[in-house]
Amino acid sequence: MDKFKRMIFLCFLVFTMTNCSNDDNQSNNQDIAIILNGQWEEVAPCNSCSVIIFGKNNTITINRENDPEDLKMTYTIEKDAIRVDRMWEIGNRKKTNLVMVIYNSDETLELKQFYATDASSTTGFNDVTFKKIDL
Numbered sequence: 062m063d064k065f066k067r068m069i070f071l072c073f074l075v076f077t078m079t080n081c082s083n084d085d086n087q088s089n090n091q092d093i094a095i096i097l098n099g100q101w102e103e104v105a106p107c108n109s110c111s112v113i114i115f116g117k118n119n120t121i122t123i124n125r126e127n128d129p130e131d132l133k134m135t136y137t138i139e140k141d142a143i144r145v146d147r148m149w150e151i152g153n154r155k156k157t158n159l160v161m162v163i164y165n166s167d168e169t170l171e172l173k174q175f176y177a178t179d180a181s182s183t184t185g186f187n188d189v190t191f192k193k194i195d196l
Contacts, residue, residue, distance in 0.1 A: 093138050096164045101191035104169065113191060121145065136160075151177055151185065158186060168193050 097115040114122045121134040133148040139159065146157045161173035170193070174186040 093141070093143065093162055096162070096170065097143075100194040101170055102194050103189060104192045105190040106187060112194065145175065147177055156185070 100112055100114050102109060103111045109126065111123055111125045116122060119136050121136055123132040135146045135148070136143040142159050142161050144157065145160050147155050149155065156177055158174060160175045163171040163173065165171065170191045171188065172191070173188050176187045176189045177185055
């Protein structure tokens with residue numbers, strides 16, 4: 062009888078663990094969506110050089126300080142990261158990459174390997190830190 066009880070407990074444990082992982086992924090996606098919502102001003106590597114706006118339908122708009130043309134992107138949430146699809150060409154093609162999202166206790170948002178540059182880094186992307194703009 063003990064063997065039967067252990068088998069039931071093991072089945073219950075496996076069932077419980079597999080169900081939690083799906084809920085956790087949905088929770089992470091909802092958390093990232095809530096964090097990203099709104100407008101963020103760049104604080105590093107360049108202070109106040111750009112503002113990003115996370116809008117409806119998973120869109121990103123970048124307003125750069127000395128450029129009248131806004132840059133447009135779309136994104137999808139993948140666990141604790143976002144996959145960013147740029148709507149402009151870099152080197153004759155549009156770039157897509159996975160961007161790690163880190164929200165800090167000082168209400169700054171770090172996007173790892175986010176900003177597309179002309180050639181200032183080996184990958185063409187830099188880590189960028191933003192501060193939430195209260196409207």
